[in-house]
Amino acid sequence: MSFIHEKRIRSRxxxxxxxxxxxxxxxxxxxxxCEFGVFFYSLSDCKWPDKELKEAGSxxxxxxxxxxxxxxxxxxxxSGISWLHYDASSTxxxxxxxxxxxxxxxxxxxxxxxxxxxxxxxTNEDEYKNYVDEFxxxxxxxxxxxxxxxxxxxxxxxxxxxxxxxxxxxxxxEYFGPVNQEIDLAGHRLIFIDAPGLVxxxxxxxxxxxxxxxxxxxxxxxxxxxxxxxxxxxxxxxxLFSHIPLSRPASTSCGPxxxxxxxxxxxGHGYQNMLxxxxxxxxxxxxxxxxxxxxxxxxxxxxxxxxxxxxxxVLAKTTAREVTVKSFSPSKHIRRxxxxxxxxxxxxxAVSHHGSTFADTHCLLxxxxxxxxxxxxxxxxxxxxxxxxxxxxxxRHRRHFSTLSPVSASSRSRPSSxxxxxxxxxxxxxxxxxxxxxxxxxxxxxxxxxxxxxxxKEIFTFRALSPSASGSPLDSPLLSPIPLFxxxxxxxxxPAHYPSQHHSDHVWPSGEDVHEAPSFIPSPSARRSERKWPxxxxxxxxxxxxxxxxxxxxxWGEMKKFYASDSSDSxxxxxxxxxxxxxxxxxxxxxxxxxxxxALIGWLFF
Numbered sequence: 001m002s003f004i005h006e007k008r009i010r011s012r013x014x015x016x017x018x019x020x021x022x023x024x025x026x027x028x029x030x031x032x033x034c035e036f037g038v039f040f041y042s043l044s045d046c047k048w049p050d051k052e053l054k055e056a057g058s059x060x061x062x063x064x065x066x067x068x069x070x071x072x073x074x075x076x077x078x079s080g081i082s083w084l085h086y087d088a089s090s091t092x093x094x095x096x097x098x099x100x101x102x103x104x105x106x107x108x109x110x111x112x113x114x115x116x117x118x119x120x121x122x123t124n125e126d127e128y129k130n131y132v133d134e135f136x137x138x139x140x141x142x143x144x145x146x147x148x149x150x151x152x153x154x155x156x157x158x159x160x161x162x163x164x165x166x167x168x169x170x171x172x173x174e175y176f177g178p179v180n181q182e183i184d185l186a187g188h189r190l191i192f193i194d195a196p197g198l199v200x201x202x203x204x205x206x207x208x209x210x211x212x213x214x215x216x217x218x219x220x221x222x223x224x225x226x227x228x229x230x231x232x233x234x235x236x237x238x239x240l241f242s243h244i245p246l247s248r249p250a251s252t253s254c255g256p257x258x259x260x261x262x263x264x265x266x267x268g269h270g271y272q273n274m275l276x277x278x279x280x281x282x283x284x285x286x287x288x289x290x291x292x293x294x295x296x297x298x299x300x301x302x303x304x305x306x307x308x309x310x311x312x313x314v315l316a317k318t319t320a321r322e323v324t325v326k327s328f329s330p331s332k333h334i335r336r337x338x339x340x341x342x343x344x345x346x347x348x349x350a351v352s353h354h355g356s357t358f359a360d361t362h363c364l365l366x367x368x369x370x371x372x373x374x375x376x377x378x379x380x381x382x383x384x385x386x387x388x389x390x391x392x393x394x395x396r397h398r399r400h401f402s403t404l405s406p407v408s409a410s411s412r413s414r415p416s417s418x419x420x421x422x423x424x425x426x427x428x429x430x431x432x433x434x435x436x437x438x439x440x441x442x443x444x445x446x447x448x449x450x451x452x453x454x455x456x457k458e459i460f461t462f463r464a465l466s467p468s469a470s471g472s473p474l475d476s477p478l479l480s481p482i483p484l485f486x487x488x489x490x491x492x493x494x495p496a497h498y499p500s501q502h503h504s505d506h507v508w509p510s511g512e513d514v515h516e517a518p519s520f521i522p523s524p525s526a527r528r529s530e531r532k533w534p535x536x537x538x539x540x541x542x543x544x545x546x547x548x549x550x551x552x553x554x555x556w557g558e559m560k561k562f563y564a565s566d567s568s569d570s571x572x573x574x575x576x577x578x579x580x581x582x583x584x585x586x587x588x589x590x591x592x593x594x595x596x597x598x599a600l601i602g603w604l605f606f
Contacts, residue, residue: 019390020586023383027594034375035601038366039100046363048104049343053359060349063186066106067340067360069295069325072117072154073135077127087117091138092602093330093337097365098139101339108185109145111176112295112325113152113195113243119172120157120270123165132175148183149176150192152243152296153271158196159203161270169197180225187346188357189236191229191287195244195294198222199272202279212282223282230286237347237357240289243296244272245324246305247280254301254324257362259334263297263324273297280305284320291358292322293340298333300326300362323360330368337365387586391579 050062071094074087115135122128141147155172156179157164165171173179179194201223205215217224229238250264265274273296275283284305292305301324326338342360349357535552 016390019386020589023386023590024593027379027383027590028597030375030379031594031597031601034371035598036096038371039096042364042366043100043104046104046341047361048341049359049361053343053345053356060345062343062345062359063108064104064106065108065110065185065342065344066101066104067110067112067293067325067342068101068328069112069339070114070152070298070327070329071111071135071139072114072327072329073131073138075116075118075122075131076134077130088602090329093365093368094328095138097328097337102141104341106145106341109141109147110190110192110241110293111147111149112241112293113150114154114296115149115152115176116155119155120153120164120168122171123167125167125171128171128175148181148190148192148241150241150243150295151176151179151194151196153196156194156196158199158270158272164270180220180222182229184236186344187236187348188344189229189234189238190241191238191289192241193226193283194222195242195275198279199244199275202276206276206278212278226283226286235347237290238287239342239358240283240287240292242275242283242292242294244275245294245297245301246283246292246322247274247277248303248305252303254299254303257300257302259299259336261299263301271296281308284308289320291360292320293342293360294322294324295327297324298327298331300324300338323362326362326364328365335369336367339363339365383590384587387583387590391583391586 048062048064050064053060053062072090073094074091076087076091116122116131119128119131122131149172151169151172155176156169169179178192179197181192183190183192198221201218201221204218205212212223215223217227245263247265248263250262252262254262263274267273284307288307301322303322305320305322307318307320323340325340326336327334328337328339330337340360340362342358344358347357535550537548537550539546539548541547
């Protein structure tokens with residue numbers, strides 16, 4: 001009994017409904033993980049670099065600065081995006097990424113430009129205000145956490161274009177702060193420069209053929225700001241923040257953390273991916289930064305600038321390291337977006353005068369392309385295989401029971417108590433396991449049924465064997481066409497070797513309804529009246545039996561059946577179509593909970 005109980009439990013666990021419910025649960029969990037859980041997992045190994053400063057001997061609690069580059073928030077009011085649009089997908093990615101990043105609890109947030117994807121195109125202040133409100137609604141921070149913004153070319157524009165708003169720089173200053181500013185943080189001077197404005201002024205300077213030493217800076221421009229910072233000499237280390245990276249040779253390596261290639265000089269309508277050589281030399285000479293953080297390039301880059309001999313006399317260090325921070329928003333140029341963590345300690349707390357007062361590390365966000373190829377696609381293929389196997393096995397099971405013959409089903413279900421009446425009389429003494437041999441029912445035919453044979457040279461007789469005789473019903477004359485005719489009925493067009501039935505009041509002598517009795521095939525004359533096409537028929541006697549040959553033109557229905565697929569093909573197409581319908585229904589049944597979960601997550605983060 002325990003074996004049977006275990007077998008029943010095993011069959012229930014492997015049943016169709018159980019498998020489909022497991023697939024539903026699997027896809028709901030998979031969607032939750034791929035749409036939200038992977039963001040937490042990607043940050044599991046992302047830690048503030050405080051440990052490096054403690055190992056240097058500092059006991060001061062570091063100040064933590066979060067660096068975000070190129071969020072490029074789309075403007076739904078200008079592009080008219082829906083929640084299924086690519087920009088909407090990017091917005092959801094930004095929401096999910098930011099909701100996880102804020103759990104790192106930074107003290108300060110620095111945005112390295114391209115905050116708004118189309119800020120330079122907005123000409124109406126109300127629209128710009130709504131755009132900024134959208135940004136602040138997504139990237140919400142605690143009021144105790146200050147945010148500093150560096151303008152990017154998508155925020156304020158770069159170069160001359162009629163499509164750019166003339167008020168873009170004014171709007172940016174009003175809602176995000178000064179385009180050029182300096183702050184003191186943890187004993188460091190943080191310098192934020194207007195890199196797009198620096199490129200524009202550099203074009204004007206170069207157009208007039210002047211060097212930086214003889215150039216008169218524009219009032220309130222980036223060159224004037226850099227010169228004013230250099231005048232205010234200080235022993236505090238300078239950390240420079242610029243949207244556009246500094247110039248470097250094309251062969252400069254960006255290190256192993258970059259996904260592909262390197263940063264090469266290029267420019268176009270509204271962009272320039274690198275400051276000019278003279279501008280880079282001017283910035284490094286005037287500011288002498290300890291480290292530079294930039295954005296714009298989307299991919300990560302870590303390289304070192306060599307300082308001139310004059311700079312080396314002023315600074316103990318002869319190099320300046322530059323880190324190009326990865327884009328926070330998804331892009332076709334990179335697989336995994338990211339951000340940078342920066343920890344600062346006051347220079348006075350350093351163990352030695354030349355000890356490091358800052359440390360930084362990069363962190364990565366999930367790869368959406370890999371999620372689709374490595375998780376969603378294999379899971380989809382596996383689910384399709386399981387559902388296909390499930391439907392094929394179910395179809396075979398159904399066909400197995402649908403093809404069972406009535407004889408075998410009757411003989412298995414009633415082996416010891418055959419039913420009364422003529423059906424029992426014919427089939428009760430037969431079993432498929434009996435040896436072959438002539439046999440027939442032991443019960444006599446009803447008296448209301450008469451047997452008649454045509455006039456011929458040889459008269460056929462029939463006899464019934466005893467019930468003990470072994471054999472198969474295939475050898476019994478009662479299973480071949482039996483010449484049963486009503487007495488007195490004779491028709492040459494209805495030969496006697498075809499069977500017909502005659503009984504009284506539809507009741508057998510046993511008292512059972514005649515419709516319970518076995519059916520016999522109709523004679524050709526029963527169907528001949530239905531044919532409207534001409535036919536020719538004649539009968540003859542061959543080897544003591546009457547034969548009939550009929551020649552007729554095919555009917556329209558017969559021709560259609562001839563040119564159409566045969567019945568087996570039609571049955572196959574029906575079974576195939578039925579299996580496809582079941583497969584489609586199961587697929588929708590499995591996918592619906594997952595789609596609802598995905599839509600709910602998308603709605604919450606849109």
